Amino acid sequence: MxxxxxxxxxxxxxxxxxxxxxxxxxxxxxxxxxxxxxxxxYPPCKMVDRVSEIMKEACQKRLTEEAKTGSNLLHYGFRMGDPLFRAQLAKFLTDQYGYDVRKERLLATCGATSGLYHLCTMFFSPGDLVFAEEPSYYLALEMMEKDIKRKIIHVPLDTKGILPEELESTVKQFYPKEGFVPSKERLYWSMVYLISCFQNPTGACLSEDRCKAVVAIARKYHLLVVSDDLYGPLHWSFDTYGRTPSHAPKPLKYFDREEDEGFFGNVVSNNSFSKIMAPGLRIGWMEGPPVVLAKFACSAYFVSAGDFNHFTSGLLGTALESGAITNHIxxxxxxxxxxxxxxxxxxxxxxxxxxxxxxxxxxxxxxxxxxxxxxxxxxxxxxxxxxxxxxxxxxxxxxxxxxxxxxxxxxxxxxxxxxxxxxxxxxxxxxxxxxxxxxxx
Known part of the structure; x- marks a missing residue:
């Protein structure tokens, strides 16, 4: 019954x-x-087959090395992720985006959906607001609204991404009259969810001026901006000479700079290998500010389990080191x-x-x-x-x-x-x- x-x-x-x-x-x-x-x-099946070969070679190489050193990828692993994976990922992202990505600001996850879920639940509670683009990725909206009971407030976008003036005016409608002061119990007042580059579904990329404006709004109203940045490396723009691919558009996280006056840490870049390689890997990462990463690293979840997917992230570290992933992309x-x-x-x-x-x-x-x-x-x-x-x-x-x-x-x-x-x-x-x-x- x-x-x-x-x-x-x-x-x-x-x-x-x-x-x-x-x-x-x-x-x-x-x-x-x-x-x-x-x-x-989804990635095409033939490309996933190519990823299978990359992972097979990485597995053979890494496990052979592990046997010689006495290490073991099948242990719990490091809270922030396999050291080789984070180091090689930082080099890969630096090459793709054209700015210095620090391994200390990277956290291995089980993919973008997992990252988004944990960010929502770690920093916010049922009934809290999420300001999201309209249109936006429907399963992310569904997960936040239906599964974890967040209230979605839409903000329009155009071909250059979310409209900052609309974002601020919408936020102001709900922002508490008495203001908000961050505390250990509540670091952010509310959350913004967007896809800053090659947005799903529109394909729009947030312009640099708008990136700066969104960061300023996030700081002013104590917002955590979660940007799903799954598609950045999958670009085919060319430099002014038309010969070689230029860098991918810089993600929103780049504009939330630690050297800025008044920096707190308001943007997390939420990523996955599901789109640039294969979804079955179940590996992603966050590039985040210290205040966000520290809360994850100190949580009982990480203390108990180590990183999210230690074995596969270790193999990806080896694959990144070989250059095979860059060639694949x-x-x-x-x-x-x-x-x-x-x-x-x-x-x-x-x-x-x-x-x-x-x-x-x-x-x-x-x-x-x-x-x-x-x-x-x-x-x-x-x-x-x-x-x-x-x-x-x-x-x-x-x-x-x-x-x-x-x-x-x-x-x-x-x-x-x-x-x-x-x-x-x-x-x-x-x-x-x-x-x-x-x-x-």
């Missing part, structure tokens, strides 16, 4: 518990039938850019003047604005009935009912180029048919 009562409160629970999916990807593939899934924000960028160039050609031929979109320079996603008289749910219904393609509806990426109904998100990451372009053509034909139907009414 007790179990029936619990399952009755969660109608979806029984299906989840009985699911035989090997992974979320397996479930989507099984239910999508023969449709081309443009909604899937260079090839990944090349293939993604090829898909984007081909997609642009299709859109120019079929949908010029019909849709609006920004051509991404990195990441996984393209955010498409449909004609104002078109609803993404209607387009989805038409595709399910007639066209061989699926996508993500824009209204998934907000907690405001009725918002973003004429937007859709597609991903170019997971599918091979030919299949992706076939899906883009199918989607284009569906949009044109629905437009013709709506225009005739």
């Amino acid at each position: 007790a179990s029936e009562f619990v399952l009755g409160m969660y109608p979806e629970a029984n299906a989840c518990l009985q699911s035989n999916r090997k992974s979320e990807l397996d479930g989507i593939d099984a239910t999508a039938s023969k449709k081309i899934p443009l909604q899937q924000g 260079v090839e990944t960028r090349r293939q993604y850019k090829e898909k984007i160039v081909a997609m642009q050609q299709v859109f120019e031929e079929k949908l010029k003047g019909v849709i609006k979109y920004s051509l991404p320079e990195g990441g996984f996603f393209v955010w498409i604005q449909l004609p104002t008289n078109m609803n993404c749910d209607d387009l989805m219904a038409l595709c399910q009935k007639k066209y061989n393609v699926t996508f993500a509806c824009g209204n998934k990426f907000t907690k405001n009912p009725g918002s973003l109904s004429n937007f859709i998100r597609i991903s170019f990451s997971h599918l091979e180029k030919d299949t992706f372009i076939e899906g883009v053509k199918e989607l284009s034909d569906a949009i044109l048919e629905l437009k013709a139907t709506n225009d005739s009414q």
